[in-house]
Amino acid sequence: MTKTLKVEGMKCSHCEMHLKQALEKIDGVTSASASHEKNTAVVDCSKDVSEELLKAAVTDAGYEFKGME
Helix, strand or coil: CEEEEEEECCCCHHHHHHHHHHHHCCCCEEEEEEECCCCEEEEEECCCCCHHHHHHHHHHCCCEEEEEC
């Protein structure tokens, strides 16, 4: 299951790596990638992960969660 998140606040590749690591700490997320140019993060999940958990990871990492595509 793949989910695409809309995220604002990333400025560089370091931001992308920081968000990737934060998302991959969530139980059920098998991999994640982020793009500061597209303002998105894509997560692959082995089970259903709630939007609330994903939002918390984004905001705790210091970025703004703008919803899911």
